[in-house]
Amino acid sequence: MHFEAFFPALGAKLDDEDQRLMMLGQEVERRAMALFPEAAVIERAPGLDPVEATLAVLEDEPQAAAQGTLAAGGREVRFDVLRRFGDAWELIEIKSASRLDDSRHGADLEFQRQVLEEAGLPIASLQLCRINPFARSSDPLELFAFDDAAAAARKQQKRVEAAAKDLLPFLKSPDLEPPRRVGARCRNCRFQEPCLGPVGRDHIIHLPSIGHGMSRLGEKLFSEGRERMADVPEERLEKEGDRLARRAVLTGEPIIRPGLKEALDRIAWPAFFVDFETFQHPLPAAPGVQPNQVLPFQWSAQMLSGPEDRAEPLDFIDLESGDPSEGFCRSLLAAMAGSRSVVFYSDYEVQTLARLARRGVPGAEEAADLFRGLGVDLEKIVKSGIVHPDFRGRSSIKVVLPALEPEFEGRYKSLEVQHGGMAVMAYEQARRPLTTGAERDEWRRRLVEYCRLDVEAMAVILRALNRLAIA
Numbered sequence: 001m002h003f004e005a006f007f008p009a010l011g012a013k014l015d016d017e018d019q020r021l022m023m024l025g026q027e028v029e030r031r032a033m034a035l036f037p038e039a040a041v042i043e044r045a046p047g048l049d050p051v052e053a054t055l056a057v058l059e060d061e062p063q064a065a066a067q068g069t070l071a072a073g074g075r076e077v078r079f080d081v082l083r084r085f086g087d088a089w090e091l092i093e094i095k096s097a098s099r100l101d102d103s104r105h106g107a108d109l110e111f112q113r114q115v116l117e118e119a120g121l122p123i124a125s126l127q128l129c130r131i132n133p134f135a136r137s138s139d140p141l142e143l144f145a146f147d148d149a150a151a152a153a154r155k156q157q158k159r160v161e162a163a164a165k166d167l168l169p170f171l172k173s174p175d176l177e178p179p180r181r182v183g184a185r186c187r188n189c190r191f192q193e194p195c196l197g198p199v200g201r202d203h204i205i206h207l208p209s210i211g212h213g214m215s216r217l218g219e220k221l222f223s224e225g226r227e228r229m230a231d232v233p234e235e236r237l238e239k240e241g242d243r244l245a246r247r248a249v250l251t252g253e254p255i256i257r258p259g260l261k262e263a264l265d266r267i268a269w270p271a272f273f274v275d276f277e278t279f280q281h282p283l284p285a286a287p288g289v290q291p292n293q294v295l296p297f298q299w300s301a302q303m304l305s306g307p308e309d310r311a312e313p314l315d316f317i318d319l320e321s322g323d324p325s326e327g328f329c330r331s332l333l334a335a336m337a338g339s340r341s342v343v344f345y346s347d348y349e350v351q352t353l354a355r356l357a358r359r360g361v362p363g364a365e366e367a368a369d370l371f372r373g374l375g376v377d378l379e380k381i382v383k384s385g386i387v388h389p390d391f392r393g394r395s396s397i398k399v400v401l402p403a404l405e406p407e408f409e410g411r412y413k414s415l416e417v418q419h420g421g422m423a424v425m426a427y428e429q430a431r432r433p434l435t436t437g438a439e440r441d442e443w444r445r446r447l448v449e450y451c452r453l454d455v456e457a458m459a460v461i462l463r464a465l466n467r468l469a470i471a
């Protein structure tokens with residue numbers, strides 16, 4: 001917050017995925033605004049003070065106002081909608097979520113309530129305007145639902161007051177730096193470099209339990225000046241995973257844990273290595289598709305007769321249908337026939353099939369049963385079987401692949417679609433009404449290339465693990 005307030009230019013740029021999420025939020029807000037035709041929308045323009053612009057609109061006593069900014073006690077809030085509620089106001093927050101999250105939305109609304117009341121606007125009602133997951137059309141009256149968020153906000157009152165008391169002094173001057181809250185968020189923080197300096201593989205933010213949100217350990221170690229794993233005595237680390245990660249980094253050698261070979265030996269051959277790509281959007285992606293419905297539009301696979309086997313890739317990709325789910329399941333069942341194991345990375349594939357089965361998609365129940373019965377989660381084997389100095393507390397395929405096989409370093413970066421978020425954006429681009437057939441083919445090629453690499457990566461990781469397990 002301190003960096004965001006005083007040194008925003010020091011942070012890394014928002015990536016395409018962050019920008020997409022921001023635009024998604026704006027699109028949801030734009031659609032929801034159709035529900036408040038009476039609201040005076042407060043203009044934002046360069047050189048226009050947003051607080052003064054809001055006060056000017058409120059002076060005209062509108063029935064409702066939208067997208068305004070008010071400030072009090074050193075804090076500033078941008079509200080979505082304020083609507084007259086008797087002698088007071090109703091505060092409405094618009095979100096792309098499908099349900100009220102007591103903690104997150106409650107804290108957000110409570111913070112706004114406190115600032116608005118201090119600015120002189122009594123708030124008598126707090127509402128969350130969110131996506132109705134059962135909507136069958138894009139009509140805003142059906143697409144959005146309202147939750148009374150007063151109780152959720154009340155529960156967060158003390159927490160919000162404490163956080164404000166804690167943080168406000170540091171927002172008064174750029175020279176006052178708050179203590180570093182070193183924890184899970186640091187790994188993806190856009191201010192990581194200016195805040196922590198160069199973060200090599202031996203930085204404490206790469207201890208696995210810090211990555212799981214146990215930031216108290218990170219804060220404590222950091223406050224003692226122990227930023228590098230070598231500064232942390234082993235006995236200070238309670239979790240075995242942290243101790244092993246530290247040891248692997250300090251020795252520079254991977255540690256093979258008991259049971260790795262047995263876990264690998266449980267894979268029966270031929271094995272079907274498979275990866276899914278899916279699309280999910282808070283607004284209905286096509287006629288008849290519900291908000292946030294998971295649309296599986298692509299799988300890639302290889303059927304391998306043994307760990308050293310190489311096979312031609314098998315693919316399914318549908319960029320044309322409004323809902324590709326049925327073709328996805330049927331083609332998957334046909335391709336995996338005869339396999340004695342199904343190998344995937346994380347339980348995302350099983351979860352996706354279970355969701356499709358709940359929706360009654362033909363073939364999904366059978367596929368889900370096969371995945372559960374024959375499934376081998378390679379990520380689980382990685383997590384329980386090996387601690388590597390280059391894993392940096394993570395187990396994602398993009399980190400594990402080059403750590404185990406350095407010749408794959410940079411392979412994902414060389415692709416036009418490099419990760420799941422980009423695959424979602426590629427799918428969106430391919431399905432835009434103005435996208436030509438040739439452009440769609442190009443997106444298809446990029447997506448196939450990406451999904452195939454995930455499958456190849458699994459086979460490569462498995463071979464590397466086999467070598468390490470018998471070394």
Ligand code: SF4
Nearest residue numbers: 180181186189192195
């Ligand atoms: S790197 Fe960590 S401590 Fe520093 S600003 Fe980011 S989240 Fe906060």
